[in-house]
Amino acid sequence: MRKDIYLALLALALVLFTAATWAQTSKSAAVKEELQTSTGEAGQYGGRLVVSQRAEAKTLNAVTGIDQRLSREVIFRMHADLIHINRVTQRTEPALAKSWTVSKDGRQYTIHLRRGIRFSDGQPFNADDVVFSFQVYLDEKVHSPQRDLLIARGQSITVQKLDPYTVLFKLAQPDAAAERLFDSVDILPKHLLEKSYQDGTLAQAWSLTTPPDQIAGLGPFRFKKYVPGQQITLERNPYYWKVDAKDNRLPYLDEITFLVVASEDAEAIRFQTGDIDVISRLSSENYALLAKDQESRGYRLQDLGPGLEYNFILFNLNDDTAGRLPDIARKQTWFREVKFRQAVSAAIDRTGIVRLVYQGRGEPLWAQVTAGNKLSLNSSIPKPAQSLSRARELLQSAGFTWNKDGKLQDHNGQVVEFSIISSSSNSQRMQIANIVQQDLAKLGMQVSVVPLEFRSFVQRVTQTHDYEAAVMGLLSGDVDPNADMNVWLSSGATHLWNLGEKQPATPWEAEIDKLMEQQAVTLNYEARKKLYDRVQEIVAEQLPIICVAGPNILVGSKKRLGNFRPAVLDHYTLHNVEELFWKGK
Amino acid sequence: MSKRRMVRLAVVLLSLLYGGVLLAGFLAPYDPAEQDREHPFAPPTRVHFVGPEGKLPLWPFIYGLKPSPDNFAGYQEDHSHTFPIRLFVSGDNYDLLGLPCRLHFFGIDEPGRIFLLGTDGYGRDQFSRLLWGGRISLLAGLIAAALSLLLGMILGAVSGYFGGLVDDALMRLVELFLAMPWLYLLFAVRAFLPLHISPTVAFLLLVAVIGIVGWARPARLIRGVVLSARERKYVLAARGFGASDFYLLRRHILPQTMGVFLTQAALLIPQYILAEVTLSFLGLGVGEPVPSWGNMLGSLQQYHVLASYWWMLAPALALVPVFWGYHVLADFLHERLEFGD
Numbered sequence: 001m002r003k004d005i006y007l008a009l010l011a012l013a014l015v016l017f018t019a020a021t022w023a024q025t026s027k028s029a030a031v032k033e034e035l036q037t038s039t040g041e042a043g044q045y046g047g048r049l050v051v052s053q054r055a056e057a058k059t060l061n062a063v064t065g066i067d068q069r070l071s072r073e074v075i076f077r078m079h080a081d082l083i084h085i086n087r088v089t090q091r092t093e094p095a096l097a098k099s100w101t102v103s104k105d106g107r108q109y110t111i112h113l114r115r116g117i118r119f120s121d122g123q124p125f126n127a128d129d130v131v132f133s134f135q136v137y138l139d140e141k142v143h144s145p146q147r148d149l150l151i152a153r154g155q156s157i158t159v160q161k162l163d164p165y166t167v168l169f170k171l172a173q174p175d176a177a178a179e180r181l182f183d184s185v186d187i188l189p190k191h192l193l194e195k196s197y198q199d200g201t202l203a204q205a206w207s208l209t210t211p212p213d214q215i216a217g218l219g220p221f222r223f224k225k226y227v228p229g230q231q232i233t234l235e236r237n238p239y240y241w242k243v244d245a246k247d248n249r250l251p252y253l254d255e256i257t258f259l260v261v262a263s264e265d266a267e268a269i270r271f272q273t274g275d276i277d278v279i280s281r282l283s284s285e286n287y288a289l290l291a292k293d294q295e296s297r298g299y300r301l302q303d304l305g306p307g308l309e310y311n312f313i314l315f316n317l318n319d320d321t322a323g324r325l326p327d328i329a330r331k332q333t334w335f336r337e338v339k340f341r342q343a344v345s346a347a348i349d350r351t352g353i354v355r356l357v358y359q360g361r362g363e364p365l366w367a368q369v370t371a372g373n374k375l376s377l378n379s380s381i382p383k384p385a386q387s388l389s390r391a392r393e394l395l396q397s398a399g400f401t402w403n404k405d406g407k408l409q410d411h412n413g414q415v416v417e418f419s420i421i422s423s424s425s426n427s428q429r430m431q432i433a434n435i436v437q438q439d440l441a442k443l444g445m446q447v448s449v450v451p452l453e454f455r456s457f458v459q460r461v462t463q464t465h466d467y468e469a470a471v472m473g474l475l476s477g478d479v480d481p482n483a484d485m486n487v488w489l490s491s492g493a494t495h496l497w498n499l500g501e502k503q504p505a506t507p508w509e510a511e512i513d514k515l516m517e518q519q520a521v522t523l524n525y526e527a528r529k530k531l532y533d534r535v536q537e538i539v540a541e542q543l544p545i546i547c548v549a550g551p552n553i554l555v556g557s558k559k560r561l562g563n564f565r566p567a568v569l570d571h572y573t574l575h576n577v578e579e580l581f582w583k584g585k
Numbered sequence: 586m587s588k589r590r591m592v593r594l595a596v597v598l599l600s601l602l603y604g605g606v607l608l609a610g611f612l613a614p615y616d617p618a619e620q621d622r623e624h625p626f627a628p629p630t631r632v633h634f635v636g637p638e639g640k641l642p643l644w645p646f647i648y649g650l651k652p653s654p655d656n657f658a659g660y661q662e663d664h665s666h667t668f669p670i671r672l673f674v675s676g677d678n679y680d681l682l683g684l685p686c687r688l689h690f691f692g693i694d695e696p697g698r699i700f701l702l703g704t705d706g707y708g709r710d711q712f713s714r715l716l717w718g719g720r721i722s723l724l725a726g727l728i729a730a731a732l733s734l735l736l737g738m739i740l741g742a743v744s745g746y747f748g749g750l751v752d753d754a755l756m757r758l759v760e761l762f763l764a765m766p767w768l769y770l771l772f773a774v775r776a777f778l779p780l781h782i783s784p785t786v787a788f789l790l791l792v793a794v795i796g797i798v799g800w801a802r803p804a805r806l807i808r809g810v811v812l813s814a815r816e817r818k819y820v821l822a823a824r825g826f827g828a829s830d831f832y833l834l835r836r837h838i839l840p841q842t843m844g845v846f847l848t849q850a851a852l853l854i855p856q857y858i859l860a861e862v863t864l865s866f867l868g869l870g871v872g873e874p875v876p877s878w879g880n881m882l883g884s885l886q887q888y889h890v891l892a893s894y895w896w897m898l899a900p901a902l903a904l905v906p907v908f909w910g911y912h913v914l915a916d917f918l919h920e921r922l923e924f925g926d
Contacts, residue, residue, distance in 0.1 A: 265888035285889035288657055352622035356707060359657035419781040427887060434707065434873050438620050449873050450780045467780065 033116040034098055035243045040563040042244045043252045043581030049561075051574065052261040052276045057232060060215060060223060061206040062186040063136055063144045074232055074258055077577055078120070079186035079217035080241075082111060082130070083179050087567035087575040090374050090479045092179045096125075096187055096218060096241075106174030106523050113165045118239040119189045120222035121213065127161040132190040132197075134159040142202055146185055174521050176528055177482045189216045208232070220251040220578035232258045242578055252581035271556060272297065278561065280572040282554040283428070284361040290556065300559050306363040306372040307553040307568045311432060311473035312545040313348075313420070315341060317497040318465040319505065331418055331468055334410060339398035341543040346384065346391040347439045353549045357431045361554060365547040367540040368474075368484070372553070372568040375479040378533040381540045391443055408444035417446040418468040421460060424451035426473075432548060433471040461496060472496070473550075477570065481519055481532040488516050488535060497544045508542045560584055588917070595913035598906050606719035610679030613713035614692045614699060618874035619677065621698060621708035624650060626658035626894050629703045629711075632670070645670050649697050658893070668697035703896035705884060709874075715899055718876035722865075722900075723907070725792050725877075726858035730850055732796030733857075737803030738846065742834055744804065745811030755804070762801040771869055784875040791870050795860045803849045807842050814841040844922030851915030855908045862904070878903065 057071040062079050065071035084095035094100075100111045117125050137146040138157065150157055160168045171178060192214060196205040206215055212223045218241065221234035234256045242250040259276065261267045268286040271279040274297065282290070282301070291301055315335035322329045334340045350364035363371055367381045384390070399411040408416040422433045433449045440447045447469075452460070460467045474494070477483040486492035490504040490513050504510035512535055519531035539545070555566040555573050563579040566572050574580075605612060632645045646669040653659040674692035678685060693699045702711035744755040771794065782790070811834075814820060820837050828836070858878075864870045865879025866886075873880065878900035885891050885898065 268888060283889075284657075285887065289889045289892055349622065352620075355657075356620075356622055356625050417781070421780060431706070435620065435622075438618065438707075438874065441618075448781055448783075451872075 031116040033241070034114045035117070035241050035249075036094070036114070037247075038242050038244050038250060038579055040244065040565075040576065040579035042246045042248065043562045043579070043583075045248075045252050045254075045581070047253055047582040048255040048257060049253050049577070049580060050257045050259055050275065050277050052259050052267050052270065052279065054260075054262065054264070054267070056229060056260050057208070057258065059207055060210065061203070062188060062217070063142060063146070064203050066145050066184070066186075073571070073574070074234070075186070076184070076219065076571060077221045077234055077256060077574065078215070078219040078223060078237075079188075080219050081183055081185050082113075082187065083182035085180060085183040085478065085569070087569045087571060088565055090569065092183070096130075097182070100179075102178075106176075106178070107171045109169040109171075109178065110162070111167045111169065113167065114241060115165050117218070117241040119191075119216040119218060120237040120239055121189070121192075121216035122239060123189060123191050123216070125187070125189075125218060126164045127167050128164075129187055129190045130167050131159050131161050132194065133185070133188040136188060136193070136197055136202065137185060141200070142197075150181060150185070174523060175482075176520060176523050176525075177480045180478060180480050180482070183478075187218055192216055221256055224255065230260055234258075240578060244579075251578035253577070256577065271299070274298075274558075277558050278564075278573050279556045280553075280566070280574075282556060284357075284359040284551065284554060287361065287554045287556075288359055298559050299556055301554065301556040302566060303361055304372075304553040304555065304566055304568050304572075306370040306550055307572075308370055308372050308476040308479070308550075309473050310365055310368050310370060310476075310547050310550045311429060311471065312365075312368075312547045313344065313436060314461070314470045314472055314496055314545050316465060316467055316469065317505070317544070318499060320500070321465055325466055328466065328468055330414075334416060334418075335469075337398050338542055339394045340400075341546060343391040343394040343398075343443065344440065345543055345546045346387050346394065347443050348436055348546070348548055349386045349439055350548055351386070353432055353435050356435060357428050358549065358551050361552040362549050363552070364549050367536040367547055368476075368487075368545070369536055370550045372550075373476070373479045376481050376529065376532050378536040380533075381536055386439070388442055395443065402444050406444050407446065415446060416444070419448045419450050420469045420471055421450045421452050421457060421467050422471040423454045423457045425454050428551070429471045429473060436471070436548070462499065465499070472545075475570075479569070481516070481528075481535070485516060485520070488512050488539075506542075508538050509544075512538055591913050592917045595910040599910040599914070602719070602903075602907060602910075603723060606716055606723055608681075609713075609716035609720050610681055610686060611688065612690050613679075613710070613716045614676065614689055615710040615713045616677040616679070617709065617714045617717040617876045619709060621704065621710075623652060624660075624698065624700070624704050624708040625706050627660055627698075627700050627704040627708065628894075629896050630698075630700045631662070632701075633667075636667070647693060647697065647699055666697075668693040668699070670699065702899045703894070705881070705897065706890070711881075711896060711899055714876040714881060715878075715903060718878045718881050718900060719903065721788060721871055721875070721877035722858050722861050722879065725788065725795065725861040726854045726856075729792045729795040729799070729857040729860070730853040732792065733799035733853065734803050734846060734850055736797070736800035737805075737849075738807055738839075738842070740800065741804035741807030742811050742839060742842070745808035746815055746830065746834060746838065748812075752808070756808070759801040759805055762798070765798075767798050768867075771864065782872075784871050787871045791861060791864060795857050795864070799853065799857065799860075803846075803853070806845050806849065810842045810845050811838055814838045844918070847922060848915055848919045851911050851918055855911040858904070858907060862900075 053070050053073060055070055057074045058068055059065040059071050060075060062075050065075055080096050082095060082097040083092050083100070086093045096114055097111045098114045100109055102109055113127060113130065119125055134157070136142055137144045137150060156172055158170045162168050193202065193205060196202045208226045215223045220237055220240045222237045224235040225233040236251055236254050240250055244250060261270055264283060264286070267276065267279060268282065268290060270276045272290055287301060294301060316328060316332065317335055321332065354360060354362045354364050366383050367378070369377045371377060395408065400408055400416070403409050410416060420433045420437065422429045424430065430451055437447045437449050461470055461472070474487065486494045489495065490501045490509045495501065498505055504513055515531045515535050519528045522528040522531060553568045553572055557564045557573065560583045562581045562583045563576060565576055567575055627650055630647050632647055634645055646667045648662040648664055649666055649668065650660045651663040653661055670691055670693055672691050674689050675687045676689045676692050678687055680686065700710050700712065702715060704710055740755055744752045815838055820833060823833060823837055861870060861877065862879035862882060865877045866883045870879050871877050881900045890897055
């Protein structure tokens with residue numbers, strides 16, 4: 001009898017246990033996977049994509065590695081963000097956030113997350129992961145580069161979980177570009193990283209030697225293998241949350257390999273021979289070279305038109321040189337004269353620069369925004385052609401004269417003589433410097449071009465301020481004016497011509513400050529564009545930097561690669577890597 | 586070819602080259618820094634002898650170049666107009682041995698352009714740059730060799746003649762100089778120099794650096810010769826008659842080193858020309874827009890230049906006769922002066 005009771009109890013326990021597990025599984029099955037349908041052409045599975053990197057990525061850590069371009073190229077393939085900037089349309093679109101609503105005052109964002117989706121290790125994703133991720137990014141101790149973007153201009157973001165699939169973000173002040181802030185803020189798996197975050201070892205987590213099963217993300221690929229000095233391989237994430245029009249789960253490719261190819265020329269050669277499937281950031285010279293046997297070798301090159309890079313001449317207007325660098329301080333009286341800068345600008349042969357430096361695959365510039373920026377370009381900026389007579393008039397009206405040898409001198413009889421520094425490793429900027437030197441020689445200016453090793457160049461411009469003029473370039477991170485905030489605000493860290501100003505040194509810098517701050521909180525697009533248009537006008541007129549030209553984005557891929565839709569924004573070629581597939585075979 | 590003839594040819598060739606670069610301003614049709622931005626990477630201009638109708642105009646002429654609109658560095662000859670090559674034309678200003686001058690050996694009428702060796706990426710005439718650049722490169726070799734031989738001669742003679750502690754100290758210094766990784770040191774030195782150096786100063790610095798770095802080897806050789814010469818009987822005899830050290834060195838010992846000296850010169854000059862080329866190639870020499878063979882070759886570091894524009898190799902080809910000439914000369918001097926008698 002006793003035995004029967006035991007048996008009955010056991011049976012009961014079994015029944016209860018089964019019921020409980022069944023209930024649990026049915027509960028999780030009830031949360032249907034909310035997948036996104038991609039708009040690309042439906043492709044076929046299989047194959048490997050080989051791309052190149054100039055040097056090895058340093059880390060796979062999405063928190064600390066995001067500001068290194070090489071690491072980012074790999075990391076972004078493994079993760080996803082809440083709201084994404086579509087690289088082709090340059091507008092925001094839903095990603096992990098299925099939808100969102102904004103409060104009237106523009107300060108509260110309620111984000112509804114995609115339900116039922118999983119990390120690449122199969123673990124479910126929910127609001128806890130989002131809250132955890134933002135907690136990590138915003139934590140000062142973690143030193144994430146994302147923190148600076150998220151709390152730009154001193155405003156902080158708070159994150160709150162409303163239910164497992166709803167998160168509320170609160171901003172301290174309205175931000176016109178708040179949606180864009182979410183782009184590239186990768187959502188981290190709480191279940192894998194919480195421990196190292198608690199221990200304070202998050203910065204060391206997820207290195208290249210971490211076992212693949214300890215790294216997971218919501219991106220189309222996951223980490224597979226690392227061969228030091230040679231390559232990093234990612235494999236298909238079977239849990240990815242996008243499907244194609246035929247309801248097949250993306251991505252199509254089995255693997256991506258990032259090969260280390262040391263130089264730009266070597267990259268071009270290996271693309272030519274077919275070792276590399278996709279090439280981005282081709283120089284115009286190599287583009288012309290590769291274009292010759294496009295047909296016979298089965299690849300296709302594309303000129304996407306102007307990118308977001310602007311190259312310029314920078315005069316040293318820093319005011320900490322007095323006493324410390326007397327020679328430079330003396331020459332700064334010329335550089336501070338706006339007519340002097342305008343004369344230099346008028347004397348520059350921008351079309352010549354585009355022809356010689358970019359072989360015609362570039363765009364002359366008179367202000368910082370390029371034609372590649374569909375959102376913020378002020379197309380009414382005047383574009384005067386090179387005019388030496390106009391330049392001479394300007395110099396004359398500013399009190400400059402020419403001595404009997406034809407050399408330009410200021411009103412004290414000092415001969416105008418200065419050097420332009422540039423980074424010796426960037427041959428295009430060196431070429432710009434040499435062309436500008438020749439143009440300015442026609443005005444009687446004695447200009448010498450000094451190539452410097454990259455690090456000492458940067459040090460002179462940003463730290464010691466021991467230079468007279470420089471040729472540089474900046475690459476906007478986004479089409480939104482907020483991305484360049486640190487350049488134009490007089491307190492900004494990239495306010496190159498006069499770094500570390502306590503207050504705006506000139507009335508026009510004060511006006512730019514005001515305009516930039518105003519546009520950041522103006523929610524109406526037209527009103528905002530008007531404000532930034534005015535900034536471009538001031539830059540074109542006051543010339544704190546003399547913009548000269550920007551290169552086109554030149555890319556190439558094998559012809560068989562389907563859905564290849566390169567864009568002029570960063571991640572030029574791989575932004576839609578989940579949709580890429582190999583045709584035929 | 587007999588040896589004697591070969592030497593004569595070498596001497597003539599070298600004289601022509603040096604004469605050519607000295608008269609660079611006169612022989613070059615254009616200013617070496619002048620950029621013709623319509624004509625980047627233009628191929629060498631074809632000189633025609635047969636006119637459009639098959640007639641012989643008896644005088645060479647060229648056609649204008651038309652850049653093709655959709656192809657960078659693609660050009661077509663424009664047959665609508667011919668430009669006869671003219672001699673002794675007036676053109677860009679230049680200095681001939683200190684005198685301002687405008688006369689050029691040859692040229693063509695505006696708006697035509699003649700590029701005997703094509704143009705570089707800025708549309709600068711390679712032929713003019715080759716001549717002007719040769720001036721820097723060849724003279725740098727000559728002066729630097731003179732400098733290091735002079736230093737080597739003095740220090741080698743002192744070391745060999747006086748011997749003892751002086752000899753020991755100097756020879757250890759020689760070893761130090763031979764073992765130093767010069768290239769890295771030069772990079773470091775360049776970083777400390779002021780940004781704005783005029784091309785003349787840059788040139789002198791370059792020459793001084795090459796010359797001073799190179800004194801160790803000739804000093805060692807000359808020391809050896811002095812060491813054996815000072816024990817010769819006639820030297821000892823002269824010393825016995827009360828000749829001073831300076832007299833002995835000047836009259837009896839240094840003439841013994843002449844063979845080594847000249848042979849070393851013929852070896853060092855081309856070596857130093859190459860040193861200049863290397864340093865300028867790496868950006869440590871004279872800066873743009875002043876040409877030197879080294880910085881002209883520097884553009885070949887870019888794959889597309891190497892692959893597409895063969896005429897950019899002209900300075901490398903110009904080095905060939907220079908080297909050949911000097912090596913023939915060095916061989917000859919070696920045989921003649923050191924073992925000949």
